[in-house]
Amino acid sequence: MANEQVGLLVPSGMLERPLSYSSMQEVYCISRWDTARKYCLRIVMPHGSLLLQRNMIRYRNILTKSVRKEVVMKELKNMVDFVMTTPLQDEIVTRAPLQTLTDLLSEKKESPDWEEWAEKATMVAAPLLAERCATSELCALLARLCRRRPRAAPLPALAPPVRRVLTRNVDFARAPNARRLVRDYISAVSSHNSGAALVRRFVEVTHGERAACPHPRAAPNLAAVALAALDHRFRDQPTPHLCDDAEDDVLCFADILEHMCEYEDWVCVVAGVLQPVPLCAGALACGRVAARLGGVLRALAGDARCAVHAAVAPARAARPHPPSWLRAASPADPLLALPHRQLCQLWGDMVGSLLKCCSKxxxxxxxxxxxxxxxxxxxxxxxxxxxxxxxxxxxxxxxxxxxxxxxxxxxxxxxxxxxxxxxxxxxxxxxxxxxQAEGGPRRLALPVRATDADVAALLEAGALGNLECLSLAFTSVTSACAQHLIKLPSLRYLNLWATQFGDTGVQLIAEHLTRLQVLNLCETPVSDKGIEALSGLSSLRRLNLNSTKLSAEAFEILRERLPHLQEYDIRYTEAW
Structure with a gap:
């Protein structure tokens, strides 16, 4: 009889002391677990009960000492079936089988038929790999199998542990073997005749059927694996670049980045990891990689979200290395190996997206x-x-x-x-x-029904060179009218109370209306992004930010940069 136990006093472990018959109140088989009942007994004691089950040592001894392959495979299958059906949740039951599988693959690693042996063992252990996290050593062995025989690797058995790594791993720096497993598995998938379709399907299954992927770590991990594989392949490539057949093994990772952009929630992740350019010059110089990166950049440029398309712009700290994508795809001196006509179109599309949104x-x-x-x-x-x-x-x-x-x-x-x-x-x-010619009123207020079109029409009506005070309070104007307001260099007072004037408009007037002294943004949708731009208005004396999205941190920065600010209203904000 085995000596695994689960009781009220001892939750799990080895039965180290014998039990006297006099202390046993009742002994019976576990009948409700059909597949495991011949291995389990329940012994009722005065202070609780014990659940005894066959020991994993039996399997371990047979699997590690037997030399006959058919015996080892049979007992390995029995062990996996036992683990998947036993009601016990003990450390030995959950971890020992994976360690036994690791030992089996490690001991025969140098034998000429190791690949065939590893394939069979992995297929038999597939249910276990689908439910348990593989150790670092086991990940290394499974990755070796993918490298040695990519076309014969048991891909269905390896898919669950690979997806488990992608969805649960939080730091590849501490788990290099896990990243290697994912990389080699993807390479093995792409080596098949229908490899391109299989890679796309892998990305699709990893994301899931929902509109948003339920695993927040999946996208950054998958992108990190793809970028690391490309960097490893092209890091030491000579220039100018010469394509060879060996590059076919890593093109699938550029495909993965492109496939990830097909999912709306993952586009943001790809944009984040690609800012600034994380790829080496050798990867950018490869025409086949560049063609796929061009698809990624077109997806980023075509996305309406500022957080996405802004990833192609230069970083605030203007450094030549690493470059921005606008620099890498420069038609005049390109790093990205695309035809000139495609570069011009791509570069123009990226600039166009920025001008339409946050960078005009x-x-x-x-x-x-x-x-x-x-x-x-x-x-x-x-x-x-x-x-x-x-x-x-x-x-x-x-x-x-x-x-x-x-x-x-x-x-x-x-x-x-x-x-x-x-x-x-x-x-x-x-x-x-x-x-801007001299003339016109000094003060002007538009009615509440006024729109951006009304502001444009007003400024085209005649000379307003003397206009110093303009009130658009409670009108329907938005940030779009900022391109007209900046044409009034004499403006000193601007009231935008309760309008839809947002961050982009505030940023624009902050750069052009440098003489502005009074600004009312009460009850507007401006946030820290736009408010921080006001620090360039050195002439500003009065500022109303009542009921805006102002934070305490942004207000402290604003006060430091505007020492001449005399009056301000920050009621009903986080800074209040």
Whole structure:
């Protein structure tokens, strides 16, 4: 009889002392566990009960001492069946089988038929691997099996432990063998004739059928494995790059990044891990990898969320290494090995997404001034985003120097669409001169029904060069009217109380209305992102942030950077 036990006094462990017959009140077989009843007895004692079951030592002895393969496989299957059906939850029952499997694979590792042996053992242990976490040593052995015979590896048996690693691992730095298992498993999957479809299916199953993946660690772990595999393959590649057949083994990891962008919740994760560019120059120089990365960048640029498409822009700390994706995909001096026409289209799409959302600002164009040749090249392909950016450089006086301005004008006039953009710019400049001419009222308030279109129409009506105070309180204006407000350089007082004027509008006026002294943002949707931009308004004396999303940290920073701020209202905010 075995000596595993579960009782009221001793939850689990080995039965080290014999039991006297006089202390046993009742002994009977466990009948409700059909598959294991011949191995279990229940002994009722005065102070509780014991559940006795066959010992795992029996299996361990047979599996490690037997030399006949058929005997080992039979007993391995018996052990797995026993573990999966036993009602006991003991450390020896749950962990010993995996250790026994590890010992079996380790002891025969140098034999010529190890791969065949490992395949059979893994298939037999598949139910166990699906329910238990593999140890680091076992992960290394399973990864070795995937490397040695990728086409013959038992992929269905290895899929559960691989997904368990992806969904539960929190630090690959402490579990390198686990990451190696995932990497080698994916390589084995891709080596099959239908490898591309199998890799896509693997990503699909890992994400799950829900709109959002239920495992928050799955996406960052999968992206980390893909990036590490690409970096390992191309880190020491000579330049210029020469493609070879050995690269086929890692192209699947670039495919994985592209497949991940098919899921809305995972696009944010991919954007986060790709900012700034985490790949080495060798990977970017490979045309086949670059083609797949181009698909990833198009997905990021096409996403409407600022947190996603902003990943292609330069980081705040302008450093050449690692570069941003706008630098890596530069048509003038590309790191990404794509055809010139595709680079221009991709680069223009990325710039266009930024200008439509969070980066239609003077500071962004100033940060991109070193990439003016890229704007000129893309503008000659008649990409609207590059043409718009060049016009803004002239309109906002970002382009300094007569020679630079002439180059921009020549590029705009070099195409039919560019000529149209330049004509519109000239008309806006003429209207701006009329708008800023002396005259008009000093104070102006729009009615509550006013919209962004009304603000635009007002500024086109005549000279408002004397306008110092403007009230848009309780109107329906949004951040879109900021592009018109910045044309009023004499503005000192601006009231936006209870409007939908948000962060992007505040950022824009903070860069252009440098003489602003009084600003009312009470009950507007502005947050710290926009409020922090106000630190550049050195002339600001009064500021109303009542009932906004202001935090205490952002307000302290604002006070430090605006020492001349005399009055402020922060009631009903976190800083209050």
């Amino acid at each position: 600002r003077k500071s962004f164009l100033q940060s991109m001034s070193k990439q003016l040749p890229d704007f000129l090249l893309v503008a000659l392909t008649e990409h609207p985003a590059a043409l718009e950016a060049l016009c803004l450089m002239l309109e906002w006086e970002v382009a300094s120097g007569e020679q630079t301005q002439l180059e921009i004008i020549a590029a705009l006039q070099g195409t039919d669409l560019g000529q149209k953009y330049y004509k519109d710019l000239c008309e806006r400049q003429n209207n701006l001169q009329r708008l």
